[in-house]
Amino acid sequence: MTNIAIVGAGLSGAVLARELAESGYHPRVFDNRSHVAGNCHTERDHESGVMVHKYGPHIFHTDNERVWQYLNRFTKFMPYTNRVKTTSQGQVFSLPINLHTINQFFGKTFSPSEAKDFLESQADLTIEDPQTFEEQALRFVGPDLYEAFFKGYTQKQWGCSPTKLPSSILKRLPVRFNYDDNYFFHRYQGMPKDGYTAMIEKILDHENIDVNLEYYFNREQSTQFDHVFYSGPIDGYFNFQLGRLGYRTLDFKEIRAEGDYQGCAVMNYGDESVPYTRIAEHKYFSPWEEHNKSICFAEYSRECEEGGIPYYPIRLIEEQEMLKQYVELANSEQKVSFVGRLGTYRYLDMDVTIDEALSAAEQFISLRQSNQSIPAFFVTPQ
Numbered sequence: 001m002t003n004i005a006i007v008g009a010g011l012s013g014a015v016l017a018r019e020l021a022e023s024g025y026h027p028r029v030f031d032n033r034s035h036v037a038g039n040c041h042t043e044r045d046h047e048s049g050v051m052v053h054k055y056g057p058h059i060f061h062t063d064n065e066r067v068w069q070y071l072n073r074f075t076k077f078m079p080y081t082n083r084v085k086t087t088s089q090g091q092v093f094s095l096p097i098n099l100h101t102i103n104q105f106f107g108k109t110f111s112p113s114e115a116k117d118f119l120e121s122q123a124d125l126t127i128e129d130p131q132t133f134e135e136q137a138l139r140f141v142g143p144d145l146y147e148a149f150f151k152g153y154t155q156k157q158w159g160c161s162p163t164k165l166p167s168s169i170l171k172r173l174p175v176r177f178n179y180d181d182n183y184f185f186h187r188y189q190g191m192p193k194d195g196y197t198a199m200i201e202k203i204l205d206h207e208n209i210d211v212n213l214e215y216y217f218n219r220e221q222s223t224q225f226d227h228v229f230y231s232g233p234i235d236g237y238f239n240f241q242l243g244r245l246g247y248r249t250l251d252f253k254e255i256r257a258e259g260d261y262q263g264c265a266v267m268n269y270g271d272e273s274v275p276y277t278r279i280a281e282h283k284y285f286s287p288w289e290e291h292n293k294s295i296c297f298a299e300y301s302r303e304c305e306e307g308g309i310p311y312y313p314i315r316l317i318e319e320q321e322m323l324k325q326y327v328e329l330a331n332s333e334q335k336v337s338f339v340g341r342l343g344t345y346r347y348l349d350m351d352v353t354i355d356e357a358l359s360a361a362e363q364f365i366s367l368r369q370s371n372q373s374i375p376a377f378f379v380t381p382q
């Protein structure tokens with residue numbers, strides 16, 4: 001029997017395990033945490049009864065039909081539309097910046113085409129080839145909207161000035177010239193009725209899958225298996241021998257309230273003087289439930305130190321250089337494939353994570369059938 005280890009019981013590990021189990025393999029899944037679901041983990045807060053997203057708010061959204069159909073085998077999705085507000089310069093605005101935001105911010109009643117012309121008059125067109133985040137934002141929206149909605153938030157989120165961040169972070173014009181405040185453009189959007197953990201437990205619920213929690217898997221153990229899928233941090237697998245890849249981590253400060261605390265799921269804070277980036281009121285993530293009490297979390301972003309939970313990869317030039325070297329090491333490792341957001345050091349939305357795990361399982365099964373070697377990466381990080 002082919003002996004397979006899957007490291008990590010998050011979405012990557014769970015989907016891989018399920019696909020392999022359904023093809024007759026008997027994968028063993030290991031996770032150092034006391035629960036499955038990785039960073040998507042949800043649990044009920046005893047005091048309020050609210051379903052809490054333990055590692056930060058997760059909203060499922062996708063255009064990928066295969067992923068949507070796949071997940072619907074394991075959970076009922078409840079309708080959910082992500083709408084975000086921001087407090088900035090003493091007022092509350094709607095995000096992403098839309099016609100309402102522009103009219104409120106500038107005290108106008110612009111039509112879509114008037115707003116477009118107006119913003120063009122604000123944009124700094126002297127910046128021909130924007131290199132930094134700040135230049136890109138100034139070119140798109142001009143100084144006032146940049147100050148109110150991007151500058152402070154970005155500084156807090158990434159811990160450095162937007163003049164140090166690459167323009168690629170702000171790829172598209174972050175403005176809508178209508179009143180649409182749905183945060184996502186995707187066809188499908190929703191929340192799993194009983195939370196993400198119940199959904200992932202169901203994915204893992206197969207007689208061929210053996211789940212081992214509170215089990216830290218290290219490189220030496222790889223030799224005991226015919227193949228390992230590793231969804232932990234790639235630098236951690238190699239014991240950080242080339243250094244640590246930079247991540248931002250989050251601290252969550254709990255806020256409890258009677259009734260309603262802020263009236264919406266997510267309130268961003270654009271001013272640099274407010275130390276947190278946003279407050280999430282978790283009962284709003286399950287709008288079909290009713291709760292008298294509320295629980296919220298204020299998010300503080302900081303550099304991830306040794307022992308911290310890695311959240312957002314910082315992909316600046318130094319990290320990309322180090323990543324290249326880890327990729328070389330990984331390619332010379334035998335019988336290990338690196339998958340998922342940590343294994344490939346990329347920010348991946350849940351739908352992309354699932355799609356990649358489905359494809360990795362498909363490729364693995366077909367390569368094994370034809371006795372071919374299994375690559376270290378199914379998607380090579382760059």
Ligand SMILES: Cc1cc2nc3c(=O)[nH]c(=O)nc-3n(C[C@H](O)[C@H](O)[C@H](O)COP(=O)(O)OP(=O)(O)OC[C@H]3O[C@@H](n4cnc5c(N)ncnc54)[C@H](O)[C@@H]3O)c2cc1C
Pocket residue numbers: 007008009010011012013030031032033037038039040055056057058059060061215216217218231232233311312339340341342348349350351353
């Ligand atoms: C703050 C935040 C908000 C997000 N919000 C959204 C959202 O709204 N919508 C969306 O689509 N996506 C969102 N995402 C992305 C989503 O979290 C990821 O797509 C998903 O978690 C990736 O799953 P994964 O299995 O690759 O990684 P993870 O969920 O990180 O799972 C990896 C697991 O492996 C375990 N592990 C690591 N190393 C070892 C080891 N050596 N031994 C044993 N176990 C190990 C870890 O403890 C973890 O449980 C968000 C991400 C963050 C950081």
